[in-house]
Amino acid sequence: MSAVTTPETSYTLRDGKLRGASWWKQVGWRHIVGVLGIAYAVFPLIYVFSASLKPRTTLTGSNELFSEFSLINYTNLFDTGFSDWALNSLFISTVTAIGTVLMGGAAAYAFSRFRFTGRRASLTALLIIQMFPQMLAVVAIFLLLLSLREVFPFLGANNQLGLIAVYLGGALGVNTFLMYGFFNTVPHEIDEAAKIDGATHAQIFWTMILRLVSPILAVVGLLSFIGTYGEFIIAKTVLSQTDKMTLAVGLYQWAADERNAPWGLFAAGAVLAAIPIVVLFLFLQKYIVSGLTAGSVKG
């Protein structure tokens, strides 16, 4: 396998430009691999984009790439539940992201700035709890929401606030550590100085610390947004009414509907639903890839 020529790179470069056969042997083939790799990576995306532009709506007609151009699927989307789903997804993901940032940030502040009994034990407990994804308890979550519905109807099954509350249950576990590390990098001297000037702990938290750690707040918020946006199993269990569904649950219904096969609609919906996430994702790449967040989104 010639991929292992890597270590040579540093010297061959100094020898000047390669030409002809030796260029092909050492560099050129890498471009071929690259082009093949890109073709593999991108063709399903091209396929779905092309399918979304067909005037026909079924799977059968979607195979000739870019043979027709029509926006009918996009305009038809707005006669369906799609706009409800998109708004629901945005609402649920945004509220969850804000709640996650506030609660995770507050917890990280407590762990980073105060020394109290049980601090170490709580941190260890959080570290252990966050290993278990919430969805393992999906049956119990469903049963809990069934009984919650009788007491707090807005927190029960088939209610978006109920779903948000479930998601917020996972807010501390995954994110506290990411934030805790960052909070520790803000020097304690800043708090001390503020305290001497008479600031309360609440003032220090809301007006100083939160501003100093705003980069990590943004990252955690956006990661939580992406994660919530794509969450499927709990959303599917909790939300059963069509107009309350999120994009993941709603689009699943379309793609899995073999009888009516609204494939064109699905393709158009998928393109629109993917755009915000792809943009956020490319923007956040380096945080998502760092080990700290591994598994919190996907991979």
Next chain:
Amino acid sequence: MSVGQQAGSPPHSKKRPSRPLGDASAARNISKGFFVKLAVMAGFNAGGVYGLLSAWAVGTWGLFAGLVVAVIVANWVYFSRRAIPGKYLYPGLLFLFTYQLFTMAYTGYVAFTNYGDGHNSTKEDAISAILSYNEKRVEGTAGYPLTVLEDSDGDIHFGIVDNGEPRVGDSEEGFTNVDATTDGTRITALDGYTVLGFGDIAARQDEVVNLRVPISDDPNDGSLRTTDATNAYVYRSLLEYDESSDRMTNLETGVEYAPNDRGNFVSPDGEELTPGWRVGVGFENFTKMFTDSRISGPFFQILVWTFAFAFLSVATTFALGLALALVFNDPRVRGRKIYRSLLILPYAFPGFLSALVWRGMLNERFGFINEVILGGAAVPWLTDPWLAKFSIIMVNLWLGFPYMFLICTGTLQSIPGDVLESAKVDGASPWRVLRSIILPLLMVSTAPLLISSFAFNFNNFALIYMLTGGGPNFSGSPLMIGSTDILISMVYSVAFESGVKQYGLASAVSILIFIFVGVISWLGFRKTKQLEEL
């Protein structure tokens, strides 16, 4: 609800006794923040009291107890001067305890019960359900001229005139005397209610026909029901429940039904009354997975496939990602940035959408792969047990290789050049350098990520469910499970999609996953230094 609770805390609270400004009195120091806190706490307490009242009303005692604790702790934490860290931890912990810790514990409880269809509720509920299912019109009793009424909430009530007294009731309340206008036999108007006309009744026919209004508190007295919305008749259960002996008796045949330890009333010759109620069944749900031949066969296949899928997912994505990373880790290749940003597109595309797009492309009759790439072949990508497994691995490779590509690229770049240089000087072949230097160094930093990737794929419900739905299904199993199901999709299927819902069995499988995930995470845990940083 409680996101804003950490808003403000008493400005006068002292964290350190040595505060240099001296003891400013609380009265002088009350700030905006304090009022914000007061308002939030007032709202929280109001919600708490409302919850306590309605939990009391419907008799959900577990929730009642939880609420009492939550409200008391909240007030103590936010009005005490001492619990400062608590003020910042409480909201997060409240959600964590309710939706993560409690649900885990509850999963553990449900796993040891027969909770599910047929055993959904308490014994009390089961008794009243049995009595109402077996109701029959009592022959020879007179009918009551009936008025169907709707209250301000839109709920339907029955109104009758009994011995000259107008009475109104619904399924929960039973009949109460009211002050209504009557025409002697029938209620014609009542304050706060609308009398439903023929058209309204026709529109809500099901509700009207299914409404049963108990005559008294004793379910054995029966209830009033109607079939035509103009007359109501007394319906009484064929069965009678006697509390002191805890027996159900069939009034026509005289057969006695006794409760058994499975949560059912059973007659001496084995006839069961449904529904039952939920009871603890010990380890039965667990032993069923291993001993009930109709479940244990599929279960073992699923168990093996879960591990195989998670392992192959990590292995294939890592191999491809590493290979690509090695290919592009050469500064002489121009346009590497473009290659990289295009190669990670599958990873940026939302995972649930990718699985669905691939589902369409792999469709046996109309899919892109069969029709275009294979020129009209009919390969059953998603419906043949082995090909479906293969397809899942392949789709997951597409989804996952960019992640591995990115982390491998990062690690390769951090390997110091002089190490590689000295290996070359010592005459190591490129293959040798890869095997003895690059790979070991790479594994050190990527091993924890590989383990967490394994743990993630172990529970990759969305991919499996969206691509194949777990199918093709095993024949002969009472559960809707199939050869591409992994444990978590088996949980979902057993709990929600297998005809008869079996929450108990599903929770038992969840418990197994908890154990597996715990072990896997523990292995990964030892590799990280997170613990030391606390």
